[in-house]
Amino acid sequence: MTDAVIDVTAETFQTQVMESSMQKLVLLDFWATWCQPCKQLIPVLMKLANESNGDFLLAKVDIDQNKELAEHFQVRSVPTVKFIRNGQIVDEFAGLLSESEIKGKLSNHIKRESDELYQQAMEVLQQGDNSAIAKMQEICLNDTDNQKIAIHFASILAQTQQFEQAKLFIDALPEILHNKEEIKSITAQIGIAESAKDLPDPASIMKAIEADPNDLKARHQFSQQLVLQGDVASAMEQLLEIIKRDRKFKDELGRKELLKLFDIVSTQGEQGAKIVSDYRRKLALALN
Incomplete structure (x- = not known):
């Protein structure tokens, strides 16, 4: 063990974990000797802790030797890692993550x-x-x-x-x-923007739809314009209209584009989650 890695028991938990968390981030690693993924994860956590220049403390808990701690933290499987800061759980994960994935989580809690x-x-x-x-x-x-x-x-x-x-x-x-969901959302926006580079002007598109409501190409173009304007909900309505009028139009273009918009909106907090939920329901109705 090093100063950055410690073994914790119920008797030392208060001072080694809770009090230490008032000064720095503590990663509380619940593991077991019989757990193969634990044996793969521990060296990665130890490496990161030893390279962190004291930014966080790795506190290892053998669940078979410290059942009361495992029960207190409602550990259902191992490995389970809890991020403790100021005596509170601020993040956690269960199972085996890669070094890059763990670094990503750490970056949310350690100032660099x-x-x-x-x-x-x-x-x-x-x-x-x-x-x-x-x-x-x-x-x-x-x-x-x-x-x-x-x-x-x-x-x-x-x-x-x-x-x-x-x-x-x-x-x-x-x-x-x-x-990452956020990057997937941005990538979807980029894809839409690239396909919208050579669109006619919005007035021409609207005129085409008014002249022929079944002009599904124009409706798709209008949905792209709406996305670029930030009106994703209205864009979704246009795509739903394409699905209702011709589900198989251009190899189910309406459904595929709608799924891309779900990726974009899903990262926008509670409001985004509600929009996606509403339009998933509308999509299901349109497909049935």
Whole structure:
């Protein structure tokens, strides 16, 4: 063991975990000697703890020797890791995660030098100096373990419709980040933006729909325009109308595009979750 890694018992829990969590993040790792995934996870956690320069403490709990602690934390399977800060659980995971995935979780709870540099660049950008964009990208790419700022920067590029730069930035990120829901949402927005590059002007599209409500190509184009304008719910209505009028139009284009919009909206908090839930129900009705 090192100063960054300790074994915890019920007797030492209060001082070693709860009191330590008032000073730094504590990762409480519930494991068992008979658990093969635990044996794979522990070396990864120990490596990260020893390399963290004291940013967090790894506290290991053998559940067979400390059943009361496992019961208290409602541990149902091992490995289970609880993130403790100021005496409270602030995050957790169960099962085997990769080193990159664990680093991503840690980046949400440990302040890094790149956080401060990124915040400084953000303040410059907010003052109207767009040269800060290049600096923000440089900071993100110099510390790809800080997944929080990478996701935030990609979202800024998408929100300001700098889709080509957003695509290049995402391509430069580690593969593990590509599977993040937020990045998948941004990637979906980029795809829609790229396909909407050569659209007719909105007035022409509306005129085509008014002239022929069954002009499904125009309805699809209108849905793309609505997404770019930020009106995703109205875009979903247009796609539902395509499905109702011709479910098989262009190899079920309406359904496929609607699923892409679900990816975009699903990351937008409770309101986004409600929109997705409502339109999943509408999609099911339209398909039946």
